[in-house]
Amino acid sequence: MKILVTGGAGFIGSHLVDLLLAQGHTPIILDNFSNGRKENVPSGVKIYKINLLSEKVERIFEKEKPDIVMHLAAQVSVAKSLENPAEDTAVNVLGTVKLLQYSMKFGVKKFIFSSSSAVYGYTSEPIYEGSSTNPISFYGTSKLASENYIKLFNTLYDLPYTIFRYANVYGPRQRSDGEGGVISIFIEQLLRNEAPVIFGDGNQTRDFVYVDDVARANLLAITNANNQTINIGSHTQTSVNLLYILLSNQLQSPQKPNYKAKREGDILHSQLSNLKALDCLKWQPQYDLKTGLDYTIEYFKKKMKNDL
Template identity: 50%
Template sequence: MENKVNTVLVTGGAGFIGSHIVDQLIENNHQVVVVDNFSTGKEENLNEQAEVFDLDIRDDLTTVFSKFDIEYVIHQAAQIDIQKSIAAPDFDSDVNVTGTVNLLNYCTEYDVKKVVYASSAAVYGQPEYLGIDEEHLVNPISFYGVSKHTPEHYLKVFSELYDLDYTILRYANAYGIRQDPKGEGGVISIFVDKFLSGENPTIFGDGEQTRDFVYVDDIAAANLAAMDNGSEEIINISCNQQTSVNQLVDLMNDIVDTDLEANYEEERAGDIRYSYLINDKAKEVLDWEPQYSLEEGLKETFDYYKNKY
């Protein structure tokens, strides 16, 4: 079946997850417009077939929306550093809440069909039970979790007032190619950098904390699936599997054939102890499920970065 060509705006399209979404959209013959302020996104991540605007989501976006008949917005741009959110909650909320509201105003003014919004497992806070489904209590323990959850309410009310369709995707822990190990990188990107440099990784806490790691290509595929499915739904995007940080180190040692030992430091504020997300709803509503096991995703990531060292 031929894909219908749509015009899709991807915010944060030069970033880690956003750039993979852009690539998959272009592979599926969509016209893609990117808005990115390059605070963390990189020009080298950009697909040359995308139309790119160096703008912040808090900026005047009239030039973008007036030039293109944008049908879908896939909203990835965000402040994603939990520790930064705790140090500067005003900046965190300005980007994640005010920036999103600004974007939604343009979506309603220019009759966008649908917004696919990247939320986070951080909205759940400390789990009351595992695995976490979409009915779990929302109780964030970091300002980042608050600032990712708040736009979910805005989306619901924008939808009710202005008939703007949406799907909210709550990501588990993303990893993969193009994730920056510096600054706000996830644990896997930081560890990959350490392993390929022959340095011992640092674990905050005892390493028994668990996460649900989902590969970036799988996340990108979920966003494309949400363009035509999951109307007004909140959906977990995950592998439905928990892996401890200590297990992650062991797996990386096996893949790279090294014997590095972790250094342990004090647990950080705002870090959740155990987490994994149930993905049954994604399978049912989006007809999506992860194609990569953690081992497969790590091998692909290591293979990519080996060429850079």
């Protein structure tokens, strides 16, 4: 199938493109490379380097007539969403609504959306799909608004969808600059023999899920879980302190972390139930944290060698 992957040059999107290719699909990438990288994209894949908000995106739909849209392109930073909510809304909400309109107009058969556990805000764990949604950042709010537009496009115009709410995704190619993932940031700093910063007391927990597992969920959604909203996580929680110990042990680093004040917009604990993913998609994570960390460390070691 011809699949338009927005954000396909980014961290999760590029792993998804690899998997789609391996499964015989034809992925096409739409990405403005604000956070994506050319080297993430396998050769031979068609790339449209363009802003999601450009009027020209409609012409891409007209020309390519994709069967499926997998929408990952986004303003992904919680901090930036708090600094500039209007920009966050433009990319995340307006960008999504435009894609929905083009999907309707050009006969897309399914819209698969990358949302986030940030839609939940403070709630008790494990977090189920039916748990309350009270986001505490504009990023979480814009993801939730997009989800509501997707559902309404389905109700009003029968556009099938699957919405995924990811936990904390990690793995090779995740950025370690700016607002990268905590795992990639810690690994790079430990490899450079620098002391990583832990915001808060480090007892906050996160649910870490490996990027290939996330890509596989998207693949399964091509033919399953129509009109469902599904958590994608590991169903476990790991404290940032424990993560730090695991990484410094694996890297045999003597560095001690620097503790700094808790960040605005960060939730305290996170653990997503993945029972619905098992039920609707027969999906369960195939990578445990230790294995996923090994692959991620291997990637960053190679990357640092090549960057020298």
